Amino acid sequence: MFAQQGKQKKADTLFSKFSFVKAAKIYRELIQDNYNKDYSTRQLADCYALLRDPRNASRYYKSVVKQDNVPVEYYYRYAQSLRGTKKYKESREWMQTFKDSGGIANTEDFDKDIDFITHVFNAKQQYFLSRIRFNTKYSDFGAFEHDNKIYFTSSRDEGVAIKRVYGWNEQPFLDLYVTDKDRKRQVDYSSKVKGDVNSIYHDGPATITNDGKTMYFSRNNANELGKVTDKEGISNMKIYRATLKDSIWTDIEDLSINNVEYSTQHPALNRDNTKLYFTSDMPGGYGQSDIYSVDINPDGTLGTPENLGDIVNTEKTEGTPFINNEGTLFYASDGHLGIGLLDIYATITDENDKIVDYVNLGVPINSNKDDFSFFANDDGVTGYFSSNRKGGRGDDDIYGFYRVPVLHVKGVVTDAINRKPIANSVIKLFDDKENEIAYMVTDEFGYYEINIDRNKDYKIVGSQKKYIDDYREFTSKHLKSVESTITANLILNPVQDVIVLAELNNIYFDYDKHNIREDAKLELDKIVKLMTKEYPDMVIRIESHTDSRGSLSYNDRLSIDRANATYEYLVANGVDAKRITEHKGFGERQLTNGCEDGEKCEEDDHQLNRRTQFIVIKME
Incomplete structure (x- = not known):
C-alpha cells in the first residue's frame, strides 16, 4: 500500500507540474491496480x-460521472469532451444535467445553445481552407504575415544536437520562426527568428508593429x-518587447504588465498600435484565463490593464486575441458553447464601438477539436488559424483560409413623390424561375437587407x-469574391383614389x-370639403397654366397669378396652408393640345x- 501511495503522490506531483503525459501513465497503472480508483480516474x-484528447477524456469521464457525490463540474467536462467527439446530442443532455445540478449560474449561454449546432452546420459557408506546406508532426501555430513574410510559433526543434522537451506534452519547447510567404520547401530550425527573441524555454506567439520595428512576444x-x-x-509566461536593429531582434524588454505570480501572453495590437491585447490569469478575472487590453503610451510605457468584460470572458479559458482592420476582436474560447473544445469567435460592437455580443x-474554421490563433490579412479575406483537428500533419497545425463574404442585396424603399422612406414595406425576393425565396418588411427607415447566393439571377x-x-x-453573377453587397433601391408611386381624383376637376380662367370664376368656385369648394372633412391628411400641389397667346414672360407671370389666386381661395376657406406643398405657374410651357403660337385654334x-x-x- 505504501508503494501505491508513493505512486499516487508521484502522479499528483507530475500533474501539478503540468507533466500530463507522464502523470497519465501512472494514473492508468493505479487504476489497473484498483488503488483509489475513483480519484485516479478523475485525474x-x-x-x-x-492534453486536448477528447476521445480518451470522454472515455474516462463516462466512468467519473457515475461516481457517488462527484463534483458537478465533471458533468460539464464530460459534456465538453463529448462535443470534442461530435456527440452533440449526448453533450447537450449532460449540459442539461450540469444545469439542473446548479452548475450554471447564468443560463443565457446555455439557452442560446438550443439550436446552435443545427444553425452552425446549416449556415452558408464563408471560409474555405487552403493548404500550408510547412506544418510538422510537432506543434505549429500562431501564424501571421508581415512584410511578405510569415511568422509562426513551433516546437519543431529538429536538427539540433540537444533536444529539450516540455513536460506537458513531451514536445520540444516553442520558438519563433519566419519564412518567405511564397517559400515551398520545409522550414527547419535554421529559419528561427534571428536575434535574442528565442531562448531555451517557450517563446511565442508574437506580433509586430505596423512599421516593422517592434515585436511583442510571449x-x-x-x-x-x-x-x-x-x-x-x-x-x-510574460510578454516581452524586442526592437529590430540591423535585421536582428534585440534589446529585449520586460513589460510593466508582467508579474511573477501570473501569466501574460498572446500579444496582439490594434490598428494604430496604440493598444495591446493579451491573455492573462491575473487575479480579478472571470475565469481560468481572460482577455485584457492596455494602452500603449507615445513614450512606449503601458497603462493599466483592463479586462474586456463578461461578454468576451467566461469562467473557462479565453485566449489568442487578434484585432482586424475594422477593429473587430477575434479570440478563442472553450467557455462559450461551441462546436468542440476551443472555438474561434468574433465580437459584435454597437455604434459606440462597445462590445455587445459575439458570434461563432x-x-x-471551427471543428470538434481546438481552434485558435486567428489572423486576417489587410485584405480582409485571407489569413491563418491553428487547429489540432483530425487530418493534420501533427499536433497543432496552421491552416490558411480565404473568405468569400456572405453576399446580400440591400436597399431603401422611398415614396416617389416626397422621397421619404416607406416603413413596413413588404419585400419579396424571387429567383429566375419566379419562385419566392425570401420575405421581409422594411424597418422604420425603409431599409431592407437579404442574404443571397452568388452566380444567380433575381428579382x-x-x-x-x-x-x-x-x-x-x-444578378449576382461575375462578381469579385470580395464584393458583399448589391444595392437595389425601390421607389413606390402612391395609388391615387380614382373616385376622389374624379372629383378634382381642373378650374379654368378667362383670357388674360x-x-x-363662379364655376371655378364650385370646384374649389369640393376640394375644400375633401381636404377638411373627408381626407384630413390629404396633401396637394397646385399647377397653373395659360394659353399660347401673349409673350412667354407675360404668360409666366399670369400663370403664377392664377396659381396664387387658387392657393389663396383654398386657404381662405379653411385648407391648412401646410397641406399645399407648392403653387406654381408654368405659363404656356405645358399646353394640352396643339394650340401653339402661329396655329389657328378656336376659343374653346x-x-x-x-x-x-x-x-x-x-x-390617407
Whole structure:
C-alpha cells in the first residue's frame, strides 16, 4: 500500500507540474491496480482533457460521472469532451444535467445553445481552407504575415544536437520562426527568428508593429540563471518587447504588465498600435484565463490593464486575441458553447464601438477539436488559424483560409413623390424561375437587407398599401469574391383614389385674367370639403397654366397669378396652408393640345389651356 501511495503522490506531483503525459501513465497503472480508483480516474480524465484528447477524456469521464457525490463540474467536462467527439446530442443532455445540478449560474449561454449546432452546420459557408506546406508532426501555430513574410510559433526543434522537451506534452519547447510567404520547401530550425527573441524555454506567439520595428512576444519567465517560478513552483509566461536593429531582434524588454505570480501572453495590437491585447490569469478575472487590453503610451510605457468584460470572458479559458482592420476582436474560447473544445469567435460592437455580443465563426474554421490563433490579412479575406483537428500533419497545425463574404442585396424603399422612406414595406425576393425565396418588411427607415447566393439571377419586389409595386431585376453573377453587397433601391408611386381624383376637376380662367370664376368656385369648394372633412391628411400641389397667346414672360407671370389666386381661395376657406406643398405657374410651357403660337385654334381649344390642375401628393 505504501508503494501505491508513493505512486499516487508521484502522479499528483507530475500533474501539478503540468507533466500530463507522464502523470497519465501512472494514473492508468493505479487504476489497473484498483488503488483509489475513483480519484485516479478523475485525474486521468483531466490529463486527457488538458492534453486536448477528447476521445480518451470522454472515455474516462463516462466512468467519473457515475461516481457517488462527484463534483458537478465533471458533468460539464464530460459534456465538453463529448462535443470534442461530435456527440452533440449526448453533450447537450449532460449540459442539461450540469444545469439542473446548479452548475450554471447564468443560463443565457446555455439557452442560446438550443439550436446552435443545427444553425452552425446549416449556415452558408464563408471560409474555405487552403493548404500550408510547412506544418510538422510537432506543434505549429500562431501564424501571421508581415512584410511578405510569415511568422509562426513551433516546437519543431529538429536538427539540433540537444533536444529539450516540455513536460506537458513531451514536445520540444516553442520558438519563433519566419519564412518567405511564397517559400515551398520545409522550414527547419535554421529559419528561427534571428536575434535574442528565442531562448531555451517557450517563446511565442508574437506580433509586430505596423512599421516593422517592434515585436511583442510571449516567453517563459526566466533569466540568465534559469526559470523564475511563482509560489507554486510554476514558471509563468510574460510578454516581452524586442526592437529590430540591423535585421536582428534585440534589446529585449520586460513589460510593466508582467508579474511573477501570473501569466501574460498572446500579444496582439490594434490598428494604430496604440493598444495591446493579451491573455492573462491575473487575479480579478472571470475565469481560468481572460482577455485584457492596455494602452500603449507615445513614450512606449503601458497603462493599466483592463479586462474586456463578461461578454468576451467566461469562467473557462479565453485566449489568442487578434484585432482586424475594422477593429473587430477575434479570440478563442472553450467557455462559450461551441462546436468542440476551443472555438474561434468574433465580437459584435454597437455604434459606440462597445462590445455587445459575439458570434461563432462556424465551420470549417471551427471543428470538434481546438481552434485558435486567428489572423486576417489587410485584405480582409485571407489569413491563418491553428487547429489540432483530425487530418493534420501533427499536433497543432496552421491552416490558411480565404473568405468569400456572405453576399446580400440591400436597399431603401422611398415614396416617389416626397422621397421619404416607406416603413413596413413588404419585400419579396424571387429567383429566375419566379419562385419566392425570401420575405421581409422594411424597418422604420425603409431599409431592407437579404442574404443571397452568388452566380444567380433575381428579382426583388417592394409593395405597400396605397402604393404601386416596384421591382428590380439583378444578378449576382461575375462578381469579385470580395464584393458583399448589391444595392437595389425601390421607389413606390402612391395609388391615387380614382373616385376622389374624379372629383378634382381642373378650374379654368378667362383670357388674360387670373380671378376665380363662379364655376371655378364650385370646384374649389369640393376640394375644400375633401381636404377638411373627408381626407384630413390629404396633401396637394397646385399647377397653373395659360394659353399660347401673349409673350412667354407675360404668360409666366399670369400663370403664377392664377396659381396664387387658387392657393389663396383654398386657404381662405379653411385648407391648412401646410397641406399645399407648392403653387406654381408654368405659363404656356405645358399646353394640352396643339394650340401653339402661329396655329389657328378656336376659343374653346384655347380655354382648355387656361387652367389650374391639382396633383395629389398624399392621401390617407
